[in-house]
Amino acid sequence: MRAWHFAERPDGEPTLDSFELREYERPTPRHGELLVRVRYLSVDPYMRGRMRDADSYAEPWAVGDVLRGGVVGEVVESGSDRYAVGDLVAGRGTWAEYSVLDADDATPVDPEVADLPAYLGVLGMPGRTAYFGLLDVAEPRPGDTVVVSGAAGAVGSTVGQLAKLNGCRVVGVAGTDEKTAWLTDDLGFDAAINYETTDDYRAAFDDAAPDGVDVYFDNVGGPITDAVFTKLNVDARVAVCGQIAHYNAEAVPTGPRKLPQLIASRATVKGFLVTDYATRADAARERLEGWVRAGDISHRETVVEGLEHAPDAFLGLFSGENVGKQVVRVAE
Amino acid sequence: MRAWHFAERPDGEPTLDSFELREYERPTPRHGELLVRVRYLSVDPYMRGRMRDADSYAEPWAVGDVLRGGVVGEVVESGSDRYAVGDLVAGRGTWAEYSVLDADDATPVDPEVADLPAYLGVLGMPGRTAYFGLLDVAEPRPGDTVVVSGAAGAVGSTVGQLAKLNGCRVVGVAGTDEKTAWLTDDLGFDAAINYETTDDYRAAFDDAAPDGVDVYFDNVGGPITDAVFTKLNVDARVAVCGQIAHYNAEAVPTGPRKLPQLIASRATVKGFLVTDYATRADAARERLEGWVRAGDISHRETVVEGLEHAPDAFLGLFSGENVGKQVVRVAE
Numbered sequence: 001m002r003a004w005h006f007a008e009r010p011d012g013e014p015t016l017d018s019f020e021l022r023e024y025e026r027p028t029p030r031h032g033e034l035l036v037r038v039r040y041l042s043v044d045p046y047m048r049g050r051m052r053d054a055d056s057y058a059e060p061w062a063v064g065d066v067l068r069g070g071v072v073g074e075v076v077e078s079g080s081d082r083y084a085v086g087d088l089v090a091g092r093g094t095w096a097e098y099s100v101l102d103a104d105d106a107t108p109v110d111p112e113v114a115d116l117p118a119y120l121g122v123l124g125m126p127g128r129t130a131y132f133g134l135l136d137v138a139e140p141r142p143g144d145t146v147v148v149s150g151a152a153g154a155v156g157s158t159v160g161q162l163a164k165l166n167g168c169r170v171v172g173v174a175g176t177d178e179k180t181a182w183l184t185d186d187l188g189f190d191a192a193i194n195y196e197t198t199d200d201y202r203a204a205f206d207d208a209a210p211d212g213v214d215v216y217f218d219n220v221g222g223p224i225t226d227a228v229f230t231k232l233n234v235d236a237r238v239a240v241c242g243q244i245a246h247y248n249a250e251a252v253p254t255g256p257r258k259l260p261q262l263i264a265s266r267a268t269v270k271g272f273l274v275t276d277y278a279t280r281a282d283a284a285r286e287r288l289e290g291w292v293r294a295g296d297i298s299h300r301e302t303v304v305e306g307l308e309h310a311p312d313a314f315l316g317l318f319s320g321e322n323v324g325k326q327v328v329r330v331a332e
Numbered sequence: 333m334r335a336w337h338f339a340e341r342p343d344g345e346p347t348l349d350s351f352e353l354r355e356y357e358r359p360t361p362r363h364g365e366l367l368v369r370v371r372y373l374s375v376d377p378y379m380r381g382r383m384r385d386a387d388s389y390a391e392p393w394a395v396g397d398v399l400r401g402g403v404v405g406e407v408v409e410s411g412s413d414r415y416a417v418g419d420l421v422a423g424r425g426t427w428a429e430y431s432v433l434d435a436d437d438a439t440p441v442d443p444e445v446a447d448l449p450a451y452l453g454v455l456g457m458p459g460r461t462a463y464f465g466l467l468d469v470a471e472p473r474p475g476d477t478v479v480v481s482g483a484a485g486a487v488g489s490t491v492g493q494l495a496k497l498n499g500c501r502v503v504g505v506a507g508t509d510e511k512t513a514w515l516t517d518d519l520g521f522d523a524a525i526n527y528e529t530t531d532d533y534r535a536a537f538d539d540a541a542p543d544g545v546d547v548y549f550d551n552v553g554g555p556i557t558d559a560v561f562t563k564l565n566v567d568a569r570v571a572v573c574g575q576i577a578h579y580n581a582e583a584v585p586t587g588p589r590k591l592p593q594l595i596a597s598r599a600t601v602k603g604f605l606v607t608d609y610a611t612r613a614d615a616a617r618e619r620l621e622g623w624v625r626a627g628d629i630s631h632r633e634t635v636v637e638g639l640e641h642a643p644d645a646f647l648g649l650f651s652g653e654n655v656g657k658q659v660v661r662v663a664e
Contacts, residue, residue, distance in 0.1 A: 257584070268600060
């Protein structure tokens with residue numbers, strides 16, 4: 001079978017040089033494991049952190065290993081009573097045609113609720129990230145103005161819709177007119193800002209968030225975040241989910257100091273990781289499945305065809321190629 | 333009587349040009365008010381913010397007004413049943429020989445517990461700032477490493493001692509060897525860093541906080557804060573009390589971006605104002621009086637003699653002249 005091997009650590013912006021497609025023996029599942037034929041593979045911004053050889057929350061990828069990532073596929077060999085051959089499952093696998101999953105970590109996929117790729121997006125790790133980051137970390141209240149950066153991504157698009165369900169005014173920030181139109185026309189966002197065509201971010205937020213910002217869900221960092229911090233209301237809450245604008249930085253990035261802005265606003269800024277909410281992951285997925293089934297939460301996936309294009313799909317995350325969740329179709 | 337008049341708003345570093353000592357009629361208290369002969373007057377870093385004509389949590393001072401500030405003194409005329417002539421009280425007054433206080437806002441002063449200036453420091457607003465900022469905002473746990481900047485000031489010296497009472501390892505940052513010696517030798521801090529004689533702040537924290545930082549109580553901002561943020565442990569809490577390093581900045585100060593550091597650490601950064609805890613102010617003062625009486629919390633005041641030197645005392649805050657609380661003796 002074919003799988004992607006991690007060839008070298010990037011400096012700054014990653015390139016195709018970090019990836020090498022190789023032939024491997026198809027692995028054999030042990031007790032408690034499942035062999036899955038991968039249908040869809042997930043590429044996510046957090047993977048840039050794992051390419052770095054530094055202490056972080058996740059073990060860095062070792063050069064020479066097969067790349068790891070979320071997958072959805074069909075069980076072809078089962079070492080667990082929990083799943084039978086033919087079952088559809090999602091879980092943590094590899095960038096490969098076949099992947100061994102830990103049965104305890106896998107989750108069932110119900111194609112009646114949504115197509116398979118959604119289980120890598122709104123019904124997978126990104127959806128849970130939105131759920132816990134918004135509801136547990138940012139604690140939105142009805143009437144709050146909620147700003148989301150990276151709003152047309154898998155996490156951001158779910159955050160904005162959850163905030164609408166919570167009775168908030170929602171402002172999304174994204175990088176194309178197609179994306180901002182999706183946010184306002186299809187997802188019910190109250191306003192959306194195209195940061196690529198906006199010169200003055202502060203003026204844009206004056207228009208889009210005239211009563212200031214109560215919650216900021218930040219996936220991006222950089223100048224958008226700088227502008228939002230000047231608009232924080234008293235008791236504002238900032239959930240720091242990602243900082244994709246800085247992931248490829250070769251030196252420590254600098255910008256306006258933000259701590260002085262937190263005193264008068266008594267704002268709270270908190271970083272979080274979805275993995276800290278693992279004990280509630282099933283409950284969150286079931287809630288999200290309910291909203292998707294009821295049509296309360298819409299979702300979209302951008303599909304790149306073929307395992308051989310997985311690195312392109314990953315690199316495209318940093319130029320904002322994806323609308324909604326970026327996935328790779330490995331097999332039908 | 334003499335009082336200080338706010339003559340002009342400073343740009344950047346304030347100078348004596350902002351202050352003018354004038355003769356005024358002695359004011360008359362109305363119903364619910366007290367006329368107090370001022371014994372001691374407080375100068376505090378937050379006053380720099382009130383000199384700025386900008387939206388903030390406090391009404392800016394109006395040019396031409398008498399300057400306002402905390403005072404302790406003796407009631408010479410009472411419009412309230414709560415206090416009699418001769419009582420010692422503390423409250424919000426003016427930079428003047430006589431001051432009218434709101435009786436509801438005044439607090440009784442007990443010279444058996446501590447000398448009068450302590451009621452402007454550990455038993456006044458700075459002590460309450462330390463109490464609520466550490467205990468409510470930063471929530472220290474036994475065994476935590478707590479770092480305090482501005483540690484030899486009125487707030488910082490109380491924070492460190494409260495953290496010791498909570499079973500924490502405490503590291504203070506201050507600007508002279510006299511101050512660091514006071515922290516470690518008299519107040520029981522576990523370590524202290526003199527930032528004026530330290531070249532490499534990160535190395536200094538590697539030594540002083542070898543297990544990383546669980547709580548950072550920030551009075552200062554700037555490069556000390558930049559170094560502490562690189563040492564935050566998982567679940568760290570940062571209470572942003574003051575940012576004196578930036579109060580005189582003429583443009584928005586820049587520095588290393590901190591949001592990327594909050595994700596892996598899941599740290600929480602929160603600004604606060606002591607005024608938000610007004611309903612619990614009396615309870616806090618009583619707790620602090622108990623600790624001072626029992627000798628569990630020590631305090632120190634730096635006294636400048638004479639109302640005519642109040643502006644010098646204020647300006648000295650920005651060069652770190654004070655050890656403990658800076659006060660001005662107006663009358664004996």
